[in-house]
Amino acid sequence: MSSLKKLAGQTAIYGLSSILGRSINFLLIILYTEFLSTESMGSFTSIYALVGFLNIIFTYGMETSFFRFSTGKNLDPNRVYNNTQSLLILTTLGLGSGLYLLAPSLSVWMDYPGQAYLFRWTALILSFDAILAIPFAKLRLDNKPIVFATAKLLNIFMNVGFNILLIAIFPKMIAEGIIPEGFLGYRSDWGVEYILLANLFANGLIIPFVWWKAGLFRFKLEKEIIQPMWNYSIPLLFMGLAGVTNELLSRFLFEYLLPDNFYSGMSSRESGGVFGANFKLAILMNLVVQAFKYAAEPFFFSKSNDKDSPQLYAKVMHAFIIFCTFLMVAISVNLFWVGPLFLRNEVYESGLFMVPMLLMGYLLLGIYFNLSIWFKITDQTKYSFWITLAGAVVTLLVIFLLVPKYGYIGGSLSTILCYLVMCILCFVYGQKFYPIPYQTGKDVFYLVFAFVLSYAGFFMDLGSPTLNLIGKNGLLIPFALILIFLEKETLKILKRKTS
Structure with missing residues (x-):
């Protein structure tokens, strides 16, 4: 129970920073839907789907590899940190430069002719993210959640501040004659450009602080460390690519697969903006999953050699599902006022019915993260590729078959079905290679x-x-009553522990 309390405590710290920070960041959806066109929202949705995909390539599973080799391989964590960060800096220079040079071609391919600068800025954003990944991971490994949270919040505050300045304040000041048209090169016809610039400025400015708090590193590339880490992480790269395909491909492809005027009076890019805006409303579930992942990944590895670790993993999964299903119901039943509050244009509210499906999709993603511990601690990461590849195939099939016919519903179903398939496969193989006594019956009941x-x-x-x-x-009352009835034995144990 003390282990669960420690995990819950660290998850709370990560969660508080994530929820506070993302809640502030979430307010940007009000800014975007108030000041930007639906076409700009569509551009934002598709470009940031690309960013999510390429981010996996830039980090190629090295965060998880860093945790594994720093905790379970009898190696000096600082030595592992030096090698990992050195390798990532080198590969980032290569990948970032390549993307920067390919920006003109990419702008044409994605139907942004004459806007190659968008993808040059994207290359810089991805490069900054990559060289921050391992220092952030080291803060988690060193049990410094408060420092981690502070850095994340600083980054978010700067991003939000730049967004507000560029999208809301500058246009108002120009309209009132406080500053002249074209001040500092400002262009009133830009939209998604300022979202990217705000992100770029915020990421660049946070680098010195995070590197300082994580500790200076020495540039080292030692084959005896790099080679096994590389072998461990490459399957995770393919897992990540397939996983991000599952998570982001629907948003990326939506505008290209949906016929114009499928939704009356809207182009496919504008419909993609509605789709992406409603994805944002499901962010609370994603926040919980992300906060849990920050705390759970180093925790799971640290407990991997304990004889009772399977029982502990099962308890963590059960607690996670209970909390997240209750949260899912609470958000869904309040969408009638939460939706209009954050989506400042009625056109976006037409997609509100998607949100419960998207919440379930993110919840299944969190379950998959719990289930995936077996192949990470048994060094059988090769299975991750095949499992996530299956999910990616499901995603592609559903998107290509259902989006042209059913629009938003098809895009939302792709999220649920791909993660459901991945969870089932991961559970089946996991019970074969590393049995964990999950409370499967109760967990499935809570989900349904x-x-x-x-x-x-x-x-x-x-x-x-x-x-x-x-x-x-x-409707939360019957859920709570059933929860109390089914978990009465656990509640009795908790009561004895606290009395």
């Missing part, structure tokens, strides 16, 4: 029940905002 309640609450309409607020949130 939460999904049903989420849509029951979403479609419920009692006629007035007050009645809807009471009635919809009242």
Whole structure:
């Protein structure tokens, strides 16, 4: 129980910083939907899907490899850090330069002719992210969640500040004659450009702070360390590519597969903006998954040699599912007022029905992260590739078959179905190679029940905002009662522990 408390405590710290930071960052959706066109939102959605995909290539699984070789291979963690960071800097220079040079071709391929600068800035953003990855990982390994959280928050505050300055404040100051048109090269016709520039400035400015807090490194490339880490991480690279395909490809391909005027009066790029904006509303579940991952990855590796670790992993999974299913219902039943609050244009609200599906997709992603511990601690990362490849195939099939016919529904289903397939495969193979006594029956029940309640609450309409607020949130009561009934033995144990 003390191990679970430690994990919960660190998850709370990571979660607080992530939720606070991302909540502030989340407010940007108000800024974007208020000040930018739906076409700019579509550009934002597709370009950042590309960023997510390329980010995996730039880091190629080295974060997980760093944790594995720093905790379970009897190596000096500082020595592993020096080698890992040195290797990433070298590869980042190569990949970043290549992408920078290919920017003109990429702008044409993605239908942004004459805007090669967008992809040059993207190359710089990706390069900054890559050389920050291992220092951030070292802060987690060194059990410095507060320093980690501080750095993340600083980065987010700067990003939000630059966004507000460039998208809202400068245009107002120009309109009121406070600053002249073209001040510092400012262009009023830019939209997604300022989102990228804000990200670029914020990432560049945070580098010195993170490197300082993580500790100086010595440039080293030792074959006896680099070679096994490379062998370990390459399967994770392919897992990451397939995984990000599952997570981001629907957003990237949506505008290219959806016919114009599929949704009346909107181009495919504008519809992609609506699709991407509603993805943002599912961010709370993603925040929980991300916060849990920050704390759980080093925790899982540190406990891998304990004889009771399978039981511990099962308890962690069960607690994760209980919390996330309750959160999923709570968000879904309140979308009737949360949606209009953050999506400042009625056109975006047409996609609100997607959000419960997207929440379930992110929840399944978190479950997959829990399940995937078996191939990470048994050094059988090759299975990760095949599992995530299967998910990627499902994603592509669903997107290509359903998006042209069903639009938003097809894109949302691709998220759920790919992670569901990955979870099933990971569970089956995991029980064969590294059995973990998961409470599978209860866990599946919570998932199905939460999904049903989420849509029951979403479609419920009692006629007035007050009645809807009471009635919809009242659906949390049966969920809580069933939870208390099914978990009564666990609650008794917790009560004895705390009394």
